[in-house]
């Protein structure tokens with residue numbers, strides 16, 4: 126199937142009242158398992174290259190890997206840059222074949238965030254791809270604190286930037302290993318009364334499963350980013366494979382055994398979000 130843009134998977138999700146998984150990848154083994162899981166569930170999937178992933182593998186290489194998987198998949202696959210912090214990084218992702226750019230200006234003032242996000246929306250739309258922005262600040266577990274999204278600012282941000290998707294801070298926190306981060310449903314309602322842009326929840330791993338499932342179907346949240354939960358599943362599968370035979374040194378034979386357990390966990394995540 127030809128590669129999809131973020132809008133091409135989020136607009137149907139908005140209209141059909143469901144959400145798509147924005148799955149944080151770290152390498153070939155997990156991205157391949159994510160697509161296999163989406164095919165098994167017959168739903169779209171967003172492959173995300175975040176800062177940690179890019180530190181390990183250059184963007185042009187990741188672009189080729191995502192595109193290869195998309196071209197050979199039976200379901201729509203999006204190649205998404207997660208947390209692009211500079212214009213140059215976003216431009217490189219665009220040149221590398223990504224079909225969606227997230228520009229993260231959430232640490233900046235509203236004015237700067239709007240101006241800089243607008244620039245990325247412009248280059249994205251000129252190339253017929255999508256752009257996600259962030260308004261409010263989603264903090265990090267054991268790190269920076271969150272600043273909740275102000276609904277009035279979200280409306281201004283959506284209207285002035287023209288983003289295709291908007292990440293909001295409503296109780297979600299990055300890198301949570303436990304499901305402690307319940308979302309502020311009242312704030313979500315206020316935001317979606319003021320804008321019809323598809324909403325994105327970063328830090329989806331920390332959201333209780335029941336709430337994630339319900340909000341995927343009842344609100345304008347169209348994308349849940351899931352990283353930690355999947356890294357934990359992959360890490361455990363890899364540890365089991367390593368420990369199974371201490372003499373084994375060929376990493377392909379070890380990594381092969383991460384595939385099925387990872388697919389099983391991702392299928393459960395996607396089945397709760399899909400339409």
Ligand SMILES: [Zn+2]
Pocket residue numbers: 208263299327328350
């Ligand atoms: Zn994030």
